[in-house]
Amino acid sequence: MFDSVRIRLTLWYACVLALSLMVFAFLLYKATSAVFYERQDESLRSTVKTVVSAYQEEFEEQQSAQKAGQVVLTELTFPDRYVLLVDNDGHSMASSKNASGIAVNIPSSILKEAHDRSFKVATIGDLRLAVVPLSPDGQIGFAAVAEHVSVIDDGLRQLRRDFFAGVLVVLLLASFGGFFLARKSLGPVAVMNRQTQRISVENLSSRLDITNPRDELGSLATTINELLDRLEHSFKEQQRFIADASHELRTPLAVLRGESEVALDKPRTIREYEQSLILVREEAERLSRIVEDLFVLARQPVEGSPALLKQPLSLNDVISDCARAAQVLANQKGVQLTTQTVPDAVVLNGDEDLLKRMVLNLLDNAVKFTPSGGEVSVTLSRQNGHARITVADTGVGIPKVAQPYVFDRFYRVDKARSRELGGAGLGLSIVSWIAAVHEGKVTVSSEPDQGSTFIVELPANG
Numbered sequence: 001m002f003d004s005v006r007i008r009l010t011l012w013y014a015c016v017l018a019l020s021l022m023v024f025a026f027l028l029y030k031a032t033s034a035v036f037y038e039r040q041d042e043s044l045r046s047t048v049k050t051v052v053s054a055y056q057e058e059f060e061e062q063q064s065a066q067k068a069g070q071v072v073l074t075e076l077t078f079p080d081r082y083v084l085l086v087d088n089d090g091h092s093m094a095s096s097k098n099a100s101g102i103a104v105n106i107p108s109s110i111l112k113e114a115h116d117r118s119f120k121v122a123t124i125g126d127l128r129l130a131v132v133p134l135s136p137d138g139q140i141g142f143a144a145v146a147e148h149v150s151v152i153d154d155g156l157r158q159l160r161r162d163f164f165a166g167v168l169v170v171l172l173l174a175s176f177g178g179f180f181l182a183r184k185s186l187g188p189v190a191v192m193n194r195q196t197q198r199i200s201v202e203n204l205s206s207r208l209d210i211t212n213p214r215d216e217l218g219s220l221a222t223t224i225n226e227l228l229d230r231l232e233h234s235f236k237e238q239q240r241f242i243a244d245a246s247h248e249l250r251t252p253l254a255v256l257r258g259e260s261e262v263a264l265d266k267p268r269t270i271r272e273y274e275q276s277l278i279l280v281r282e283e284a285e286r287l288s289r290i291v292e293d294l295f296v297l298a299r300q301p302v303e304g305s306p307a308l309l310k311q312p313l314s315l316n317d318v319i320s321d322c323a324r325a326a327q328v329l330a331n332q333k334g335v336q337l338t339t340q341t342v343p344d345a346v347v348l349n350g351d352e353d354l355l356k357r358m359v360l361n362l363l364d365n366a367v368k369f370t371p372s373g374g375e376v377s378v379t380l381s382r383q384n385g386h387a388r389i390t391v392a393d394t395g396v397g398i399p400k401v402a403q404p405y406v407f408d409r410f411y412r413v414d415k416a417r418s419r420e421l422g423g424a425g426l427g428l429s430i431v432s433w434i435a436a437v438h439e440g441k442v443t444v445s446s447e448p449d450q451g452s453t454f455i456v457e458l459p460a461n462g
């Protein structure tokens with residue numbers, strides 16, 4: 001039950017409300033009871049003053065304290081209130097009829113205070129009483145009017161009961177209200193939940209409805225939709241990658257199968273078998289290269305993970321190692337390769353294998369797409385804290401329209417020609433990825449028939 005946000009919200013709400021209501025009721029009760037007691041004292045005081053002035057009038061007429069007392073007590077009767085007349089020592093001189101059954105001994109301390117201040121209220125036993133001197137000089141005695149404390153206490157008890165019932169009723173009503181409000185405000189979450197559950201690989205392009213993009217739930221739905229955008233994009237990317245990869249693998253496999261079927265079709269000469277095997281070896285080599293490239297690209301998602309062995313290394317060494325390897329290719333092709341590096345070491349944190357692969361891919365392309373007699377150069381320089389590797393050639397160049405796509409996977413400007421040269425269109429996408437995982441970037445500028453220049457910029461340590 002407590003797993004429901006709606007119930008938890010309602011319970012929290014009810015607890016906070018109950019606490020506030022209780023504090024409110026308590027304070028109101030305290031204030032009300034103080035007023036009740038004050039009113040009782042006030043009322044007793046006015047009653048006792050009426051008694052005293054009536055007494056004084058009678059005393060002036062009768063000139064006898066006893067007679068005046070009797071007249072006053074018979075004339076003035078108050079239901080539920082007892083009138084007492086006492087002498088200066090507190091002995092009863094007379095009392096109203098209804099007070100016959102009760103014996104009140106007013107302590108002399110109270111009489112003294114009543115005398116001194118000409119008025120005193122006090123509680124004696126279960127009676128509240130107001131005492132006033134019968135004459136201003138305090139010679140005759142005192143008049144006292146008393147009332148049971150329970151008169152007020154009963155009222156307060158009733159008030160407590162009403163408060164208790166009121167708090168309960170309000171709490172119950174408010175909790176129901178809170179429960180329905182919580183249900184109403186959480187309604188869109190349930191809708192989002194249902195909509196999200198319906199989204200699967202088959203309908204990855206569906207999105208959640210957004211009623212108000214500015215409120216919290218709208219912003220949550222927007223975030224989920226953005227997540228779905230990214231998921232859909234990467235899922236499509238994966239699908240495209242798999243489709244492209246299988247397509248690339250299909251051609252050499254078809255050649256392998258076709259060639260071996262033809263060779264096995266009928267008995268052939270040694271020379272023919274040899275030629276078939278050479279073709280098979282070439283295609284197998286192409287396959288290995290593609291598979292190797294695919295392996296490198298498959299590492300992409302683990303960017304930043306231990307698979308990337310970053311350590312301080314000298315880019316000068318990387319360049320000269322790669323130039324040495326490319327020199328073999330350049331010699332075979334009759335292309336002149338020149339290397340230029342800065343005298344002091346350019347150090348950066350990187351994965352040596354990946355960086356070598358990056359430079360080799362660029363050099364390999366440069367030699368591949370440069371006709372015999374052309375020139376290829378690789379230069380390492382330093383530019384405002386960045387290491388810059390430039391691989392330039394005087395080869396066939398890349399048409400302007402194709403330049404934005406050369407870093408895409410499986411993209412080749414001239415498919416047939418590039419395949420002949422052994423490429424599957426993965427080399428530059430690997431270069432671009434390696435530059436990116438080293439927080440760098442690669443750019444190209446090229447003129448058809450004049451040559452291409454690839455520039456890799458990497459943040460260097462020093």
Ligand code: ADP
Pocket residue numbers: 365366367369393395396397398406407411412413414418419422423424425426427428429452
């Ligand atoms: P590939 O394996 O086919 O060389 P890349 O990703 O390395 O694939 O290159 C993609 C395409 O970019 C190549 O097919 C080629 O058309 C073009 N390209 C790359 N480097 C050069 C270059 N130095 N000169 C001319 N064209 C190039």
